[in-house]
Amino acid sequence: MSDAWFLQADEYFVPPGSAEEYPIRQGDLVAGPEIAGERWVAAQIVHPTCELAKSSVRSIQLVRVRPLADLPDDFMRSLVVAGYRESGGERRVAVAHTFFLPPWKADGEPCFANFRELVALPREELELDQRLAAITHDCRATFIRRWLYFRFRLAFNLEQVRRWEAARIAADPDFSGPKPAWATA
Amino acid sequence: MAIRVRTETVGHRRLKNHLSEVLRETLDRGEAVPISNRGTVDGYLMPPGVVEELDRAERLRETLPLLMAAVASGAAIPSQTLRDIGVEIPLDWKALNRFTARTPVAFTQGEGGEPWIALPDAQPEPMLEDEADFEL
Numbered sequence: 001m002s003d004a005w006f007l008q009a010d011e012y013f014v015p016p017g018s019a020e021e022y023p024i025r026q027g028d029l030v031a032g033p034e035i036a037g038e039r040w041v042a043a044q045i046v047h048p049t050c051e052l053a054k055s056s057v058r059s060i061q062l063v064r065v066r067p068l069a070d071l072p073d074d075f076m077r078s079l080v081v082a083g084y085r086e087s088g089g090e091r092r093v094a095v096a097h098t099f100f101l102p103p104w105k106a107d108g109e110p111c112f113a114n115f116r117e118l119v120a121l122p123r124e125e126l127e128l129d130q131r132l133a134a135i136t137h138d139c140r141a142t143f144i145r146r147w148l149y150f151r152f153r154l155a156f157n158l159e160q161v162r163r164w165e166a167a168r169i170a171a172d173p174d175f176s177g178p179k180p181a182w183a184t185a
Numbered sequence: 186m187a188i189r190v191r192t193e194t195v196g197h198r199r200l201k202n203h204l205s206e207v208l209r210e211t212l213d214r215g216e217a218v219p220i221s222n223r224g225t226v227d228g229y230l231m232p233p234g235v236v237e238e239l240d241r242a243e244r245l246r247e248t249l250p251l252l253m254a255a256v257a258s259g260a261a262i263p264s265q266t267l268r269d270i271g272v273e274i275p276l277d278w279k280a281l282n283r284f285t286a287r288t289p290v291a292f293t294q295g296e297g298g299e300p301w302i303a304l305p306d307a308q309p310e311p312m313l314e315d316e317a318d319f320e321l
Contacts, residue, residue, distance in 0.1 A: 074276040087265035089244025171311030
């Protein structure tokens with residue numbers, strides 16, 4: 001395992017034909033809301049998956065998805081795509097507040113989620129059933145890992161996160177949809 | 186920075202009797218000084234910065250395979266070292282994503298420069314969530 005921050009682009013999203021088998025979960029992409037008069041390209045759900053189904057949850061936490069082209073130069077874009085940088089032989093985490101997103105549709109453009117632009121929107125304002133893209137279970141593990149590093153500066157490796165996610169899935173009586181191969185034991 | 190080594194050695198006796206002078210010469214010349222005993226070099230007196238330079242060289246040695254692989258793949262890895270030696274790779278996000286997703290990298294530091302300390306493994310212990318809830 002490479003322990004990379006991000007998967008290869010073709011491993012990010014559940015193919016559109018199978019997406020309906022997957023209930024909406026943390027990390028999925030939804031239509032961008034209008035915030036302060038500006039329509040976002042898309043939004044990524046950061047709200048924990050187990051919370052999403054609760055009727056008591058009235059608002060959902062999202063982060064803004066921006067086109068990679070919003071960044072001022074190619075060096076900044078390369079930081080987002082790689083998630084780390086090299087300098088003087090040191091390999092250092094870079095732009096930890098971002099999560100790289102390849103295009104989720106054929107004519108789309110590469111984007112990134114900006115963890116610093118966080119909103120909680122009333123559930124009724126969101127069209128959760130009109131999801132733009134469902135991320136794969138593997139991608140969710142990378143998303144959780146990056147989120148944990150951003151929020152708490154906890155340096156987990158990908159295998160650790162995947163193992164915990166597998167344990168969580170195995171213990172979740174309400175889990176629905178296909179399970180990842182690594183959580184079926 | 187190359188580490189220069191003074192050609193003539195300094196014997197134990199001179200080092201002991203003229204330590205301040207030898208240290209000053211080391212600083213002024215910026216050279217490592219071989220220390221000898223009966224004609225055999227048994228140590229070096231280093232000017233400040235040499236240890237850091239050796240450390241940097243070691244880090245570069247560890248990182249070089251990653252940088253060379255990135256160049257060979259046309260992946261515009263964000264690298265100050267490549268920039269410093271004039272290697273500019275045009276950004277192709279697909280090439281960079283493919284490369285970083287498939288190439289192992291061991292981080293040395295977090296975003297703020299803090300040492301990258303991988304957290305120890307812990308056996309997952311699933312906990313059931315209580316169903317009590319309220320709308321706040």
